Amino acid sequence: MTDHLEAPDASETAAVATDLRVVVARLRRRMRETGDAGDFTPSQSAVLARLDSGGPATVTSLAKAEGVRPQSMGSTVASLQEAGYITGMPHPTDGRQTLLTLTDRFRGELHAHRAAKEDWLFRTIRSALTPEEQRELATGVALLKRIAAA
Structure with a gap:
């Protein structure tokens, strides 16, 4: 006996797409505010x-x-x-x-700003999510990479 989950219908997928767009935009704004x-x-x-x-x-x-x-x-x-x-x-x-x-000067600035953004993400993930949610997020990031590569 195999467990098969039914694929979401088109309206559910459309709702996820909308939510994802909104969340990505909000996250981008937060990232710009941090280490811009x-x-x-x-x-x-x-x-x-x-x-x-x-x-x-x-x-x-x-x-x-x-x-x-x-x-x-x-x-x-x-x-x-x-x-x-x-x-x-x-x-x-x-x-x-x-x-x-x-330029070398800007490369250093760019890497410092990226490090600040990653530090903000790290601290926020650790403080806002449970260990189980952190594992779920890791799975979600892998799925987002697949979407981005499609």
């Missing part, structure tokens, strides 16, 4: 995150990864360079291109 690295536009944040995780990149590769025109990405990159968050160096094999990277 600056007032960045979503495009700027995406470029900074991509350069931090993926290493040096060209304007063209950043534009392609973000699904925008190179001209738009050039504008985003220029503002980040002017502010001292990223710097450019000649591409080693293509002299027509520039490789962009985070």
Whole structure:
């Protein structure tokens, strides 16, 4: 005998989707309040995150990864360079291109801000949730990773 749980109906799934959207937005706001690295536009944040995780990149590769025109990405990159968050160096094999990277100063700031956010999350999880709820949250995070990768 096998236990089979019935899949939720469409209205239940829609309600979960709505709740998830609202909760993620609220959590993002709380994270911005904690250890905020600056007032960045979503495009700027995406470029900074991509350069931090993926290493040096060209304007063209950043534009392609973000699904925008190179001209738009050039504008985003220029503002980040002017502010001292990223710097450019000649591409080693293509002299027509520039490789962009985070400045050392900003990389340190970015990592410190991330650490502050993770510390807030750690303390909040430990104080607000029971051990069993913490285990449930870990399972939920694994499911959210699957949704994000889909």
